[in-house]
Amino acid sequence: MKRILACLLVLVGFAGLSHASESTVPLDRFQKERVTDMAALQHGAKLFVNYCLNCHAAAFMRYNRLRDIGLGDEQIKKNLLFATEKVGDLMTVSLDPKHAKEWFGAVPPDLSVVARSRASAGGSGADYLYTYLRSFYRDETRPTGWNNTVFPAVGMPHALWELQGEQRAIFTEEKDAHDPTKTQHVFKGFEISKPGKMTKAEYDLAMADLTAYMVWMAEPVQNERVRLGVWVLLFLAVFTLIAWRLNAAYWKDIK
Numbered sequence: 001m002k003r004i005l006a007c008l009l010v011l012v013g014f015a016g017l018s019h020a021s022e023s024t025v026p027l028d029r030f031q032k033e034r035v036t037d038m039a040a041l042q043h044g045a046k047l048f049v050n051y052c053l054n055c056h057a058a059a060f061m062r063y064n065r066l067r068d069i070g071l072g073d074e075q076i077k078k079n080l081l082f083a084t085e086k087v088g089d090l091m092t093v094s095l096d097p098k099h100a101k102e103w104f105g106a107v108p109p110d111l112s113v114v115a116r117s118r119a120s121a122g123g124s125g126a127d128y129l130y131t132y133l134r135s136f137y138r139d140e141t142r143p144t145g146w147n148n149t150v151f152p153a154v155g156m157p158h159a160l161w162e163l164q165g166e167q168r169a170i171f172t173e174e175k176d177a178h179d180p181t182k183t184q185h186v187f188k189g190f191e192i193s194k195p196g197k198m199t200k201a202e203y204d205l206a207m208a209d210l211t212a213y214m215v216w217m218a219e220p221v222q223n224e225r226v227r228l229g230v231w232v233l234l235f236l237a238v239f240t241l242i243a244w245r246l247n248a249a250y251w252k253d254i255k
Helices: 002-020 032-036 038-052 063-069 073-080 097-104 125-132 200-218 222-251
Strands: 058-062 136-138 146-148 165-175 183-195
Touching: 032 038, 032 200, 032 222, 038 063, 038 073, 038 200, 058 063, 063 073, 125 200
Parallel strands: 136 165
Antiparallel strands: 136 146, 165 183
16 A cells, blocks of 8 residues: 555656756657667666666556566676665665755655656657756756756756756747747747766767667566557457358348
8 A cells, every 4th residue: 555655656746847847949859769679778877777767666566577578687787786785676775854844845756656647738658757867957047057948947957068068058039929029938949058077979879778678667567568459450350250240140041
């Protein structure tokens, strides 16, 4: 029962957070094929553990589930576990929720199903995450020194800034098309102010891998489900044909 309540609280929290973070910035399209790329998923898992799992938990995912993306227990222990974790443990964090709220203004949400919870009319949850992870920019007016065009006034600092570098957002003031007496603050793009360890292309690819992992983590059996679904539909199509012909054979003399 406690497990069910915890899950509901996580989903409610995601729903509220998603509503608060609505943005008019168009979402970039995520390459869906990366979710079936084992190398991409393994790289994404490494990025997730090293950069996301310090503050965000994935409390409905166990480390040993990473076997499904081609990692052995020794690889998991050596590359993805900290000193005290075991392969069968859940992906939890030791961050105190009280301290987290003091530092960030809110407790970092659990990321177990974030790729599914962020879907909207603007795009899929994967599109949202892929765009969000690449949209941080320097903003000295914010407590953390960072802001995000997809999630304005975000409380999260840019944990991956060393990889991406620092960029500034370019905005212009334009006349409102519906009311010429008003102006709009329109986002025009980013400009790199301090290079990071990766080039823009390398960073975009890394964020695609991280997004792919979070999409897979939200439903680890999705690839198997899709594969089985195709066979089920084929079976139903063949069975329908057989049933139709049997029905015709049974009733031919009566008609």
